[in-house]
Amino acid sequence: MSDFRYAVNVLPKPGILDPQGRAVELSLPHLHVTNVSMVRIGRRAELTVTAESEAEARAVVDGLAKELLSNPLIEAYTIELLVPQP
Amino acid sequence: MRIGVVTFPGSNSDVDSLNALAVAGVEPVSLWHESPDLKGVSAVILPGGFAYGDYIRAGVIARFSPVMGGVKEFAATGGLVLGICNGFQVLAEAGLVPGALLRNRSLRFAGRLVNIKPDRLDSPFTRSATGAPMRVPVAHGEGCYYADEAMLDELEANGQVLFRYVHEDGTLALDPDEPANPNGSLRAIAGVCNSAGNVAGLMPHPERMSEVILGTDGGMQVIRSLIESAGEWEAGR
Numbered sequence: 654m655s656d657f658r659y660a661v662n663v664l665p666k667p668g669i670l671d672p673q674g675r676a677v678e679l680s681l682p683h684l685h686v687t688n689v690s691m692v693r694i695g696r697r698a699e700l701t702v703t704a705e706s707e708a709e710a711r712a713v714v715d716g717l718a719k720e721l722l723s724n725p726l727i728e729a730y731t732i733e734l735l736v737p738q739p
Numbered sequence: 740m741r742i743g744v745v746t747f748p749g750s751n752s753d754v755d756s757l758n759a760l761a762v763a764g765v766e767p768v769s770l771w772h773e774s775p776d777l778k779g780v781s782a783v784i785l786p787g788g789f790a791y792g793d794y795i796r797a798g799v800i801a802r803f804s805p806v807m808g809g810v811k812e813f814a815a816t817g818g819l820v821l822g823i824c825n826g827f828q829v830l831a832e833a834g835l836v837p838g839a840l841l842r843n844r845s846l847r848f849a850g851r852l853v854n855i856k857p858d859r860l861d862s863p864f865t866r867s868a869t870g871a872p873m874r875v876p877v878a879h880g881e882g883c884y885y886a887d888e889a890m891l892d893e894l895e896a897n898g899q900v901l902f903r904y905v906h907e908d909g910t911l912a913l914d915p916d917e918p919a920n921p922n923g924s925l926r927a928i929a930g931v932c933n934s935a936g937n938v939a940g941l942m943p944h945p946e947r948m949s950e951v952i953l954g955t956d957g958g959m960q961v962i963r964s965l966i967e968s969a970g971e972w973e974a975g976r
Contacts, residue, residue: 721799726885
């Protein structure tokens, strides 16, 4: 058995209103930033899975991402395998 | 008749719901989130609050609690389930009612009185309603009803929209940025039901308008509808 560490990044799907992203955009002029647009705010979860193989571990993460960490109706997710620091 | 109200860790309108049932003259039954046993009740209310702190997304962690196994089975046999506010969010996350509740468009928590109107008066949850606008409180940060355009059309065609936000004169609050629509809900939708019609959710709190001393008892239109329908369902079992 090995430990595999992942990050799951969840973002609102394109076309879904993201009021947090919009609020950040509205704050940009206060920071005198004029060349930033299309801000989307999501969430990130990091987790460790103990499994026989990376494929088995990834299947667990994928299930969690679909069922719990994101709502497929409104959010999309990506999974990153994190490489441990030596 | 006995009607159950689920308490999740973080529920805060469970007592209001139990009280509204008692005011209506039925026996309120407390149900605990850790048990799938619904104690033989004739209908279930999932109350408002912040179940499991609303972590990740409102309602999603509650969706996996043992009681929801019992609620799902109960709903599958035609039992009536009403989700109010956080209870609506739990039902949406569980896929028992269609759509999703997004962060309020204003990014502000909406805690005030609004007007809603039933879309139809022949549903199990609106049959005792007058059809006039009801003044009820909202208290939520994530109540912006969302479904894609095709699903919204389907819900309307199937009569699955049960309540909409309206102005005092009863006209629909369709502009998502107007105050009469407290959260930016698409097509001013405040409440929907599943395709079978026995599971419904709404964001406003009818149970908090259950006695005249609270302002009005207008919310009892929804509670009484539920009780009458549960009685019929029980008799037909």
